[in-house]
Amino acid sequence: MKLGVFELTDCGGCALNFLFLYERLFDVLEFYEIEEFHMATRLEGRHFDVGLVTGTVSSHRDLEVLREARNRSDYLIALGTCATHGCLQASVELPLKEKLKAVYGDEGNPMRALDPKPVVEYVTVDLAIPGCPYDKNELFQALIDIAKGIEPVRPDYPVCLECKLNEYECVLVKKGLPCLGPITLGGCNAVCPRSGLGCIGCRGPLPGEVNPAGEFEVLKGLGYDEEYIMRKFKTFARWEP
Amino acid sequence: MIIETREFTRVEGNGKAEIVIEGNEVKDVRVKIVEGPRFFELLTLGRDFWDVPDLEARICAICYLSHSVASVLAIERALGVEVPEETRLLRELGLIGELIESHSLHLYLLVAPDLFGYPDAIRLATKHGELVKEGIALKAFGNRIRDLIGGREIHGINVKPGGFGRWPGREELEAIEWEAKALLTVAKRAVRLFSGIGEYGGRAELFVATDGYLTGDSLISNVERNFQYFERIEERPLVYSFAKQSLYSGKPFLVGSLARLLLKAESLTPTAKRLFEENRERLEAGWVSYNNLAQVIELVYALERAGEIAKTLLDKGFEPENVPVEAGDGEGIGYVEAPRGVLVHHYRIADGKIEYSNIITPTAFNHAMMEGALLWEARNLYGNAPEDELLRRLEETVRAFDPCISCSVHFVRG
Numbered sequence: 001m002k003l004g005v006f007e008l009t010d011c012g013g014c015a016l017n018f019l020f021l022y023e024r025l026f027d028v029l030e031f032y033e034i035e036e037f038h039m040a041t042r043l044e045g046r047h048f049d050v051g052l053v054t055g056t057v058s059s060h061r062d063l064e065v066l067r068e069a070r071n072r073s074d075y076l077i078a079l080g081t082c083a084t085h086g087c088l089q090a091s092v093e094l095p096l097k098e099k100l101k102a103v104y105g106d107e108g109n110p111m112r113a114l115d116p117k118p119v120v121e122y123v124t125v126d127l128a129i130p131g132c133p134y135d136k137n138e139l140f141q142a143l144i145d146i147a148k149g150i151e152p153v154r155p156d157y158p159v160c161l162e163c164k165l166n167e168y169e170c171v172l173v174k175k176g177l178p179c180l181g182p183i184t185l186g187g188c189n190a191v192c193p194r195s196g197l198g199c200i201g202c203r204g205p206l207p208g209e210v211n212p213a214g215e216f217e218v219l220k221g222l223g224y225d226e227e228y229i230m231r232k233f234k235t236f237a238r239w240e241p
Numbered sequence: 242m243i244i245e246t247r248e249f250t251r252v253e254g255n256g257k258a259e260i261v262i263e264g265n266e267v268k269d270v271r272v273k274i275v276e277g278p279r280f281f282e283l284l285t286l287g288r289d290f291w292d293v294p295d296l297e298a299r300i301c302a303i304c305y306l307s308h309s310v311a312s313v314l315a316i317e318r319a320l321g322v323e324v325p326e327e328t329r330l331l332r333e334l335g336l337i338g339e340l341i342e343s344h345s346l347h348l349y350l351l352v353a354p355d356l357f358g359y360p361d362a363i364r365l366a367t368k369h370g371e372l373v374k375e376g377i378a379l380k381a382f383g384n385r386i387r388d389l390i391g392g393r394e395i396h397g398i399n400v401k402p403g404g405f406g407r408w409p410g411r412e413e414l415e416a417i418e419w420e421a422k423a424l425l426t427v428a429k430r431a432v433r434l435f436s437g438i439g440e441y442g443g444r445a446e447l448f449v450a451t452d453g454y455l456t457g458d459s460l461i462s463n464v465e466r467n468f469q470y471f472e473r474i475e476e477r478p479l480v481y482s483f484a485k486q487s488l489y490s491g492k493p494f495l496v497g498s499l500a501r502l503l504l505k506a507e508s509l510t511p512t513a514k515r516l517f518e519e520n521r522e523r524l525e526a527g528w529v530s531y532n533n534l535a536q537v538i539e540l541v542y543a544l545e546r547a548g549e550i551a552k553t554l555l556d557k558g559f560e561p562e563n564v565p566v567e568a569g570d571g572e573g574i575g576y577v578e579a580p581r582g583v584l585v586h587h588y589r590i591a592d593g594k595i596e597y598s599n600i601i602t603p604t605a606f607n608h609a610m611m612e613g614a615l616l617w618e619a620r621n622l623y624g625n626a627p628e629d630e631l632l633r634r635l636e637e638t639v640r641a642f643d644p645c646i647s648c649s650v651h652f653v654r655g
């Protein structure tokens with residue numbers, strides 16, 4: 001099977017995390033041949049059984065790369081919160097012109113920047129694995145499943161549940177920290193509450209029956225002001241309570 | 242005529258170069274950072290200081306901890322917080338882990354294929370599996386330290402103003418001390434391997450670093466001591482790049498491993514110092530390609546230093562105690578040596594909220610130097626070598642800087 005990894009505008013973490021599979025990377029290579037991996041290689045593939053796209057679409061160049069990746073991949077995975085929800089760079093709510101002006105001076109837009117948007121707003125994907133970065137075990141499992149012809153399982157429980165399973169002290173109730181664990185998609189094994197810190201929501205909202213309005217009220221009850229809470233909700237995904 | 246390279250591979254992020262030829266002569270080289278803008282300074286404006294380091298970490302995955310630490314230092318300075326020695330040492334340990342992770346990634350997975358003539362590390366592994374495995378072992382160790390201090394391999398949120406979310410325990414530090422010792426042999430072997438690197442990319446003349454080895458209160462250079470970044474360094478936007486360019490008193494300069502070794506060799510650990518002395522003459526010649534050699538010597542330094550820090554903390558013992566931080570007003574700069582060089586985070590805080598934020602990353606500091614190095618190579622090779630060799634050499638030159646393009650694309654107007 002042929003694998004392509006495509007990087008749009010991002011921090012490099014989601015591409016790097018793939019390399020951080022270490023020895024298990026060699027297990028992946030039992031099934032896949034890496035035809036394109038910008039960070040690690042310089043070969044150019046034509047057709048991919050599986051394509052991984054990381055990052056947001058933030059320029060016309062990104063859009064071209066994304067369209068190529070979609071057209072040439074049978075199974076396309078949006079990998080990481082940038083690709084699935086837009087992550088941080090999509091959370092600055094100003095017209096693009098004003099953002100560029102604030103950062104680069106008033107030179108116009110010679111590099112043809114676009115307002116940062118997740119991959120899923122431009123093309124359909126076959127699987128979305130959020131996380132900033134995603135959990136590498138989840139990607140590993142998904143790649144192995146696809147190679148074996150099985151549709152990967154998607155987690156459907158909140159970070160909160162993983163805290164309970166690990167018997168971590170609840171930072172929201174015990175310490176009054178602003179923790180988004182109850183409404184954030186689990187799968188990271190509650191790694192931030194493990195450090196005694198509140199989940200900042202990097203895996204994006206839990207789809208389905210989640211109750212952001214309830215979370216909003218809880219945080220208000222703890223004394224956080226509305227603007228602060230809204231900003232937290234909107235940081236990784238554009239989340240409406 | 243303009244010759245354009247394809248997008249650089251085996252570097253972090255997306256960029257390419259353009260060589261401008263007029264009348265059979267190389268007139269100019271432009272390094273175009275095509276990765277889109279990420280607006281980090283705008284993102285932090287109005288945010289509560291407590292949340293900011295976790296967001297800044299996302300600027301870059303290879304050196305997320307350098308960003309968190311620089312951000313935390315700037316906040317602590319702005320709010321007048323002093324942390325005890327053990328907190329400082331643990332942060333340094335985190336940065337050391339990051340240095341190991343980043344340098345080994347760069348050297349073993351990105352540069353080594355050039356040395357052996359392979360397109361990438363995966364294919365290199367078919368012939369030199371041991372070498373690639375050693376690189377991966379070093380990298381994994383660096384990441385273990387990042388996990389321990391930073392809270393996760395990538396984008397952990399454990400480093401906070403005043404201290405840590407979770408403090409490492411004795412056994413964890415013992416493991417670090419022990420493992421660092423075991424891996425030192427591997428790093429020493431690598432020095433021999435990478436000292437085979439040739440001379441290319443032109444010679445740098447100006448070097449800038451922070452005054453301490455990995456963090457500092459000010460900057461130093463080979464022409465002056467202790468200045469603040471805004472006193473000397475000027476940034477300018479370019480029409481052809483999402484990254485800005487910096488000049489030091491009007492001239493390009495180099496930050497990173499080579500600059501650190503040349504400016505701060507006296508702080509090195511014993512073996513690293515010896516290796517530096519053995520290679521001093523070559524390093525002092527200032528060839529940009531020797532940045533790779535400097536990195537491998539730093540790998541030895543980092544492993545020795547990791548052991549030293551763990552031992553110091555274990556010997557003297559420490560209480561996991563955070564300094565309380567109150568929201569207030571103030572201005573502060575955090576200077577950190579990210580693996581690739583000087584990183585600056587500068588904030589003004591009003592009532593606990595970020596009011597002004599400026600970040601300059603190593604790749605932005607090096608951008609002008611990088612263009613200079615490519616110009617030098619292009620002039621040297623154009624007309625004397627086939628075009629594909631020229632392009633290959635340019636790519637190698639870019640790689641010597643170990644640029645981090647993601648980092649470089651979000652600057653606010655100074």
Ligand code: SF4
Pocket residue numbers: 010011012013014015054055079080081082083087131132133134299302396
């Ligand atoms: S999702 Fe997070 S880790 Fe992944 S590329 Fe985006 S910023 Fe980096």
Ligand code: SF4
Pocket residue numbers: 132159181184185188189190191192193198199200201202203204
């Ligand atoms: S705990 Fe929350 S912020 Fe931390 S990794 Fe998991 S989802 Fe992300």
